[in-house]
Amino acid sequence: MQRYPIITTRNGKRYFFRFSLMQRVQHIVLFTTVIILALTGFPLRYYDQPWAKPLYSFFGGIDTAPWIHRITGLILLALFLFHTGYWLYLFFKYRIGRLIREKQLSIRNFFKEFFSMEMIPNKKDIYDLIDMFKYLLYLSNKRPHYARISWKEKFDYFAPYWGIPILGPAGVALWFRDEITHYVPGIFLNAFYIMHTDEALLAAIFLFFVHWYNVHYSPEKFPMATVFLTGYLSEDEMIHEHYDEYKRVMIEEGLESDIATLNH
Amino acid sequence: MSYITKYNILITAFVLICLCPNAYVFAADELNCVLCHKYRGLSRIDEAGNFRLYYINQGLFKKGPHKRVQCKDCHVDIEKIPHDPSKNVDCTVECHLTEPSGDEIFTHKPVAEILAKSVHGTEGDDSISIEYPDDYPYCTDCHDQPLYRPLSFFKGHAAGVSKRGLSRCKTCHQTGDFAEDFYNHVTSRLQKMRVSSEIVTLCAKCHGDNKFQERHQLQANIVTSYRETFHGKATYFGSDETPDCIDCHVVYGENVHSIESKSSKSSATHTSNISATCRSSDCHKNAGEHISGYQVHTDYDDPEKYPLQYHMLKFFKFLMAGVMYFFITIIFLELLRRLFPNFSFIKYNDTKA
Numbered sequence A: 001m002q003r004y005p006i007i008t009t010r011n012g013k014r015y016f017f018r019f020s021l022m023q024r025v026q027h028i029v030l031f032t033t034v035i036i037l038a039l040t041g042f043p044l045r046y047y048d049q050p051w052a053k054p055l056y057s058f059f060g061g062i063d064t065a066p067w068i069h070r071i072t073g074l075i076l077l078a079l080f081l082f083h084t085g086y087w088l089y090l091f092f093k094y095r096i097g098r099l100i101r102e103k104q105l106s107i108r109n110f111f112k113e114f115f116s117m118e119m120i121p122n123k124k125d126i127y128d129l130i131d132m133f134k135y136l137l138y139l140s141n142k143r144p145h146y147a148r149i150s151w152k153e154k155f156d157y158f159a160p161y162w163g164i165p166i167l168g169p170a171g172v173a174l175w176f177r178d179e180i181t182h183y184v185p186g187i188f189l190n191a192f193y194i195m196h197t198d199e200a201l202l203a204a205i206f207l208f209f210v211h212w213y214n215v216h217y218s219p220e221k222f223p224m225a226t227v228f229l230t231g232y233l234s235e236d237e238m239i240h241e242h243y244d245e246y247k248r249v250m251i252e253e254g255l256e257s258d259i260a261t262l263n264h
Numbered sequence B: 001m002s003y004i005t006k007y008n009i010l011i012t013a014f015v016l017i018c019l020c021p022n023a024y025v026f027a028a029d030e031l032n033c034v035l036c037h038k039y040r041g042l043s044r045i046d047e048a049g050n051f052r053l054y055y056i057n058q059g060l061f062k063k064g065p066h067k068r069v070q071c072k073d074c075h076v077d078i079e080k081i082p083h084d085p086s087k088n089v090d091c092t093v094e095c096h097l098t099e100p101s102g103d104e105i106f107t108h109k110p111v112a113e114i115l116a117k118s119v120h121g122t123e124g125d126d127s128i129s130i131e132y133p134d135d136y137p138y139c140t141d142c143h144d145q146p147l148y149r150p151l152s153f154f155k156g157h158a159a160g161v162s163k164r165g166l167s168r169c170k171t172c173h174q175t176g177d178f179a180e181d182f183y184n185h186v187t188s189r190l191q192k193m194r195v196s197s198e199i200v201t202l203c204a205k206c207h208g209d210n211k212f213q214e215r216h217q218l219q220a221n222i223v224t225s226y227r228e229t230f231h232g233k234a235t236y237f238g239s240d241e242t243p244d245c246i247d248c249h250v251v252y253g254e255n256v257h258s259i260e261s262k263s264s265k266s267s268a269t270h271t272s273n274i275s276a277t278c279r280s281s282d283c284h285k286n287a288g289e290h291i292s293g294y295q296v297h298t299d300y301d302d303p304e305k306y307p308l309q310y311h312m313l314k315f316f317k318f319l320m321a322g323v324m325y326f327f328i329t330i331i332f333l334e335l336l337r338r339l340f341p342n343f344s345f346i347k348y349n350d351t352k353a
Helices: A021-045 A052-058 A061-101 A107-115 A123-136 A151-175 A187-217 A235-241 A243-252 B003-019 B023-028 B058-063 B109-117 B127-131 B163-170 B178-187 B196-207 B210-215 B222-227 B230-236 B245-249 B274-280 B289-293 B307-339
Strands: A007-010 A013-017 A232-234 B043-045 B051-053 B094-098 B105-107
Touching: A013 A235, A013 A243, A021 A052, A021 A061, A021 A187, A052 A061, A061 A107, A061 A151, A123 A151, A123 B307, A151 A187, A187 B289, A187 B307, A232 A235, A235 A243, B163 B178, B196 B210, B196 B222, B196 B230, B196 B245, B222 B230, B274 B289
Parallel strands: none
Antiparallel strands: A007 A013, A013 A232, B043 B051, B094 B105
């Protein structure tokens, strides 16, 4: 695995490592496929809206757009499987491998390692959430000090990670509806249809409004955050959004004396 | 000759030229009905207050299926010109045409007989048909004049005369229009003459009305529910391969006029026949028997009839509402906190903690 400098300096400013090239490429494939799927799927759901026909025609109309949708869906499903393999590989190589080397492997330690992974929700997220509401409701003047991944980012992560296993297989079942009816009752097609279209609506609204607001539209980020391209976050953003992680990294890198105070 | 006389002669000549039907019109219309009906503005408001247009476009009429039929063959009660308002056309009358395959005089009567026995017919002692006879369709309720639909290249193929195909007929049938007429007659029936969306619109004229559905003890929102399916949406986007009402409700290979109620055992939509109907054409020929369980006309607001769909939809609606309200609240509070950063309900400084 390529090693990235935890802190890099450019034009006298510190930047903190967030995402590897592999993770950024996966994210690019994810948002590209999701956008294409939305553009080729929603005209069908909202067929009677004035924008539906022109948009669908842009993608080749009823003869071509469904095929673009299906092929793109397959790419997204492949990404889901790849990503699952990716984190499983990292998990077993670096965490379970270490336990094996240290002869510490037990069921308890296995789950302990699993739940200590940075994407898995934990107790601190609940405290952070409470702190955040206290701060937003003017019941505290202290912002929550987020670790490497905040609860919001975990929510952003699990939105597609729970959505794809619902949307994808349902979409494949609707695609191969003739074959599937040899094995399951026909009413499953009704269920797959709702699963596919309504989960897609939830995912699209969440990603295009909430996620994009958090990373692009909010006053701190507008017009666009660049971490998804560069993989690095500026020191100001790090202090503002991941203060606990900022302090940890600064101490780890021997820069304890330079740790800035969080301006609440 | 005075200037005024010359002027009158010119005006009279012009009016006569305008009124005089051309040679082509004479050939198609022996009774000279187009003497009046050729005028685009020929119209009136009838007793019911409806606008009625009586203009006949001869160019379109000559391309239509009734081009060899005289006006009086259908409008049988007209005896003199100018005439009184005529009765509605009875499509079962015998036209003065001889069927090319035999010596019989042509009539649409066999179609009317099939229709009478179908779900759209009033034959039998059905109490609904006795109570609401006007709800049942007459030929012209579904068959508008094809001559007003000149673009008849539907389902991916142009109906009607192909000069290359016609050249084979012309080898023997060299005289008259027999080859054109017969070829047109046959080829136009080898494909559907209406696009799927047109069929849906046609059926929706009656079945799209929930009061009509209630009168006939039929499911409400039947057209809306079809339009919510992939079939309906693909049809809306102009697909010529997805099924319309007729494709599913008429037994494959049978005459469309023989459509039956789904309670009839021989109906295409009877529970025992649905899978056969879905698999009978090219649509789902590889589908399993279970395809009959797919509920096409789902009413998402009916928890008794469609509990699975109703509750699944409710779940996703609540999930979406919960997620979105939660995050919109956070975004709103964040913006508020940004707008009034120095306000606080607490009096001590807790940022050092």
